[in-house]
Amino acid sequence: MKMSELLAPTLREVPAEAEIPSHQLLLRAGYMRKVAGGLYTYLPLGLKVLQKIEAIVREEMNRAGAQELLMPIMQPKEIWEQTGRWDLYGEEMFRLVDRHSREFCLGPTHEELITQTVAQEVRSYRQLPLNLYQIQNKYRDEIRPRFGLMRSREFVMKDGYSFDRTEEGLEEVYRLMYKAYERIFARCGLKTRPVEADSGAIGGNASHEFMALAQTGEAEIVFCEACDYAANVEQAECVAGEKEANEKSQPLQKVQTPGKHTVDEVATFLGVRPQQLIKTMIYLADDKPIGVLVRGDHEVNEFKVANLTGATTLTLADPKTIVEVTGAPVGFAGPVGLAKKIPLYVDHAVMAVAGGVVGANSPDAHLINLDPQRDLVPLGAQAHDLRLAKAGDPCPRCSEGKLSLVRGIEVGQVFKLGTKYSEALGAVYLDEEGKSQPMVMGCYGIGVSRTMAAAIEQNFDEYGIIWPLSIAPYQVMIVPVNWRDEESRAESQRLYAQLQEPGVEVLLDDRDERPGVKFKDADLLGIPLRITIGPKTLAQGAVEVKPRKEGVFELIPKERAAAWIENWLGEAGA
Ligand SMILES: [Zn+2]
Structure with a gap:
């Protein structure tokens, strides 16, 4: 392709609306243009990258035995009502009505439609297992x-769904997909880390997210420096910790702490460590007040509290409610006396505290010398893992490792669905005894357009994009320094034709x-290998080569x- 004919309008200025490197560079380098909020046109270079990622995804999915199909973007309301998700999806779902007043949505995902399709076509155990996927636009308002491309309203996804007779079958295809995903992201030049996206409490790992590590990632991940353990920060397990050296327990004592609300203020005032403080956080769980106890230097993990209590909504109580429930303003709530009024949930690290300090449920007062075994257990305290993991925590899997915190972009997820959708939509098969059984399902997503953005977040510098060779729109860029110089022009055209012969994308x-x-422009576009041809190089009978990444x-x-060049491309894995 000749630059003079290519629609790749580069910009010198960083567009004001773009906050992160991938967004800025895709606009600046002329890969895409905004149509409206969260809607983009892929210009020719952008589309080439997208198609290269799609091709890698297809190859690996097909290699793993999956079959491609294509479902419509528009889906009828009725199937979404069968799973209860028409209402659950709320305002994130784009909805529309046709001229006959029938309601539809623009698919945010396709579990309903694929399950209905398979329910209608598959009857016998002989037709299973099935692993189906599509590469399709998805919509979220x-x-x-x-x-x-990180958080857009229209995006390209690969969504796959497996149908098996048994849990063991699901286990097998799950492993296959997990391996395929590792290959896909590695081939796209992405550094990813599979993380457990489920607490792992029930029957092992029901879900993994593939996170591309990047400063700009929206998700926080903890991982162990010594073993393979990695998890989303919300789902990361926290160990209880060693019981603190047990001095002889002193009796509980009420002390005045005038105007001392925060952990640091109280700890400094009383001359104790923040770890000795025990915070009593008042929440509304489905509008009913509950208390959650965590150590002063820890934070409540609301995801874990919601899981434990079964609450669908969990919000911190407002100051007025806190006064009503505890009799004291914010900062002075404590478990003693409170257990009679509301349910209390205690993080297990609290149980290891010695010489604890808690609020006294009266203004400007705390209780010191709290011994959890002595003072909380009689209140019916049951310890659970209820706090957020943080950097430096001991690893929950191995004894020696400590947890580190990084940011990541979710580019893929594999998920064991079980029979939730097959039961709701009647996806059953007749087993060898002629008995009707629900199919066991898994689902497997890859954000294709998001992968494109994530690849940039991991590969750029102050001058522009540095595409991994496998997904670069072109592999080689020839830059004649002076197009009017006849010899440079002739040599450039000769090399251009010579490279096109074996199929080099130039x-x-x-x-x-x-x-x-x-x-x-060459640096901004991020083409992996630049060839410069000019009077100076030709005077030495040579051309100058410069890999974009190494810059040498x-x-x-x-x-x-x-x-x-062909040899370089071969060694670089083209
Ligand atoms: Zn570990």
Whole structure:
């Protein structure tokens, strides 16, 4: 392709609306343009990248035995009502009505439709297992679309669904998909980490997310420095911790702490460590007040509290409710006396505290010398894992490791669905005894357009994108320094034709622009290998090669240039 003919309008300025590198660079380098909030047109270069990622996804899915199909974007309301998700999805779902007043949605996902399809076509155990996937646009009415392709309203996904006779069958296909995902992201040049997306409490790992590690990621991940353990911070397990050295327990004592609300204020005032403080957080669980106890240096993990209590909504109580429930303003709540009024849930690290300090449920007062075994157990305290993991925590899996915290972008997820959808939509088969059984399902998603953005978040510098070779829109860019120089032009065109012969994807900058403009654009576009040809290089009978990533120049005799480039591409894995 010749640059003079390519629609790749580059921008010198960073567009104001773009906050993160992938969004800025995709706009600046002319890969895409915004249509409306969260809606983009892929210009030719952007579409090429997207198609390359799709091709890798297809190859690996097919290799793993999955079959591709294509379902409509528009889906009838009725099947969503059968699973109860028409209402559950709420405002995130785009809904529309046709001229006959029938209601539809723009698919945010396709579990309902695929399950219905399989329910209608599969009758016998002989037709199972099945593993089906599609690469299709998805729609979510994000409240605030942002970060370009990271959180858009229309996006490209690969969504796959497996149907098995047994849990063992599901286990097997789950492992296959997990392996396929590792290959897909590695081939796309992404550094990813599979993390447990479920607490793992029930029957092992029901779900894994594949996180591309990046500063700009929206998710926080903890991982062990010594073993394979990794999890979303919300789902990370926390160990109880050693019981603190047990001095002889002193009796509970009420002390005045005037105006001391925060952990640090109280700890400093009383001359104790923050770890000795025990916070009593008042929440409304489905509008009923509950108390959650965590150590002063820990934070409540609301996800775990919701799981434990079964609450669908969990919000911190407002100051007025706190006064009503505890008799004291915010900062002075405590378990003693409170257990009679509301349910109390205690994080297990609290039980190991010695010489604890808690609020006294009266203004400006705390209780000191709290011994959880003595003072909380009689209140019916049951310890659970209820706090958020943090950097430096001991690993829940191995004894020696400590947890580190990183940010990541979710680019894929594999999920064991079980029989939830097959039961709701009647996806049953007749087993060998002629008995009707629900199919056991799994689902497997990859954010294809998001993978494109994640690849940039991991591969860029101050000058532009640095595409991994496997998904770069072109592999090689030839930059003649002066297009008007006849010898440079002839040599460039010769090499361009020579490289196209074996199928090298090559871009020729045939524009009559200043060298500075061309070099800036070449760096911005991020093509993996740049070939510079000009009077200076030709005077030495050579062309100059510069891999975008390493940035190291090298002169190669012009007769050997094509062979050198093909060899370089081969070694780089093209
Ligand atoms: Zn570990």
